Amino acid sequence: MKAGARMIAAALGICAACAAGAAALPDDAVVAKVGGREITKQDCSNHVRLMEALYKNRHFRASKEKLASASARIRLSAADEILSRAMLHAALCPFGMAIDESERRKTEAKYLAAFGRRGQTFEELSAEMEGAGLGDLFKRNLRMDAEIECALNAAHSNELAVTEEDLETAKRRTREYNERADATNRLFKARLDEALTRLKAGEDFGKLAKEYSMASEDGEGGDFGEHVLSDFDSEDDEYKLAIAQLREGDTTDILDGETGYDIYKATKVIRKEDAATGQTTWRLARIHFEKPYFFDELPDGKLREELAREKRAEVLKRISREMGGRVGVEFPHGRGAMGAR
Numbered sequence: 001m002k003a004g005a006r007m008i009a010a011a012l013g014i015c016a017a018c019a020a021g022a023a024a025l026p027d028d029a030v031v032a033k034v035g036g037r038e039i040t041k042q043d044c045s046n047h048v049r050l051m052e053a054l055y056k057n058r059h060f061r062a063s064k065e066k067l068a069s070a071s072a073r074i075r076l077s078a079a080d081e082i083l084s085r086a087m088l089h090a091a092l093c094p095f096g097m098a099i100d101e102s103e104r105r106k107t108e109a110k111y112l113a114a115f116g117r118r119g120q121t122f123e124e125l126s127a128e129m130e131g132a133g134l135g136d137l138f139k140r141n142l143r144m145d146a147e148i149e150c151a152l153n154a155a156h157s158n159e160l161a162v163t164e165e166d167l168e169t170a171k172r173r174t175r176e177y178n179e180r181a182d183a184t185n186r187l188f189k190a191r192l193d194e195a196l197t198r199l200k201a202g203e204d205f206g207k208l209a210k211e212y213s214m215a216s217e218d219g220e221g222g223d224f225g226e227h228v229l230s231d232f233d234s235e236d237d238e239y240k241l242a243i244a245q246l247r248e249g250d251t252t253d254i255l256d257g258e259t260g261y262d263i264y265k266a267t268k269v270i271r272k273e274d275a276a277t278g279q280t281t282w283r284l285a286r287i288h289f290e291k292p293y294f295f296d297e298l299p300d301g302k303l304r305e306e307l308a309r310e311k312r313a314e315v316l317k318r319i320s321r322e323m324g325g326r327v328g329v330e331f332p333h334g335r336g337a338m339g340a341r
Helices: 002-012 041-058 064-092 101-115 122-131 135-155 164-200 205-212 237-244 300-326
Strands: 030-034 037-040 223-227 260-271 281-290
Touching: 030 064, 037 041, 037 064, 041 064, 041 101, 041 122, 041 135, 064 135, 064 300, 101 122, 101 135, 122 135, 135 300, 164 205, 164 260, 164 281, 164 300, 205 281, 223 260
Parallel strands: none
Antiparallel strands: 030 037, 223 281, 260 281
């Protein structure tokens, strides 16, 4: 629901973080009316409690700091998520609808994938929410989401269907994109080879960094700042070894990193084998090229799922643009009153 929440919030101009005046309202105060359905301040608070409980279930080993950070994010997005679900439901299935077994199981699987622990069943997840006193809300949200999916499939089946032509078009575009990326990759390697040849011929590193490097955020002459070996997250031992062997004034050959290609120069060795950390600190300059991004060539089943998600997002985007005129939304105490505490 999160992507839909952002689109709908944008369409309404809602700022979920704006909670001025909400604290003064009683819990049973109606803070929003969506297509005839009333949403109370308590509904907003309960939604926050449910999302916090689901997060804790998923991240049961999370530190207090991580839980507090997640709680803050949940509170900021609560109003958007509540309104998104309510508006989509009101627009697509205002009187509810029968849910077939396959759609129910799909929705349960989505909930379990998003909020369940490894090895946990949906029944166990549901029991956790029951134990927290949030079982009814959990089941109601799940039912609404399943009804929305059923309604989407029924009303927009042609738009949501992934055809063989869609698959072939996606495969062709992936191949064409990857061919362009491969050509770019070869060009970058050729440019780096050229830069390295000029370096070995004695040309100034700073001048070549200015001419070749793609790292516009680096300083004058390719200055990359002060670093210790642990700053480099490459899993390639040869990458780190090349840096570890640098003495002042040395340069590396072309290093193949996870996100780019680099040539480093140690402009200064600031501390060697620092007693406190056991690490050497280098002042480095670099010539850097970003690696082009390549799309994975997915098997048909995975590709079909990905295309189905994209089509669904497009349909939801269109519905969200049209929804303002189809679903009446009122905020009796102003939009900020939906800020859940």
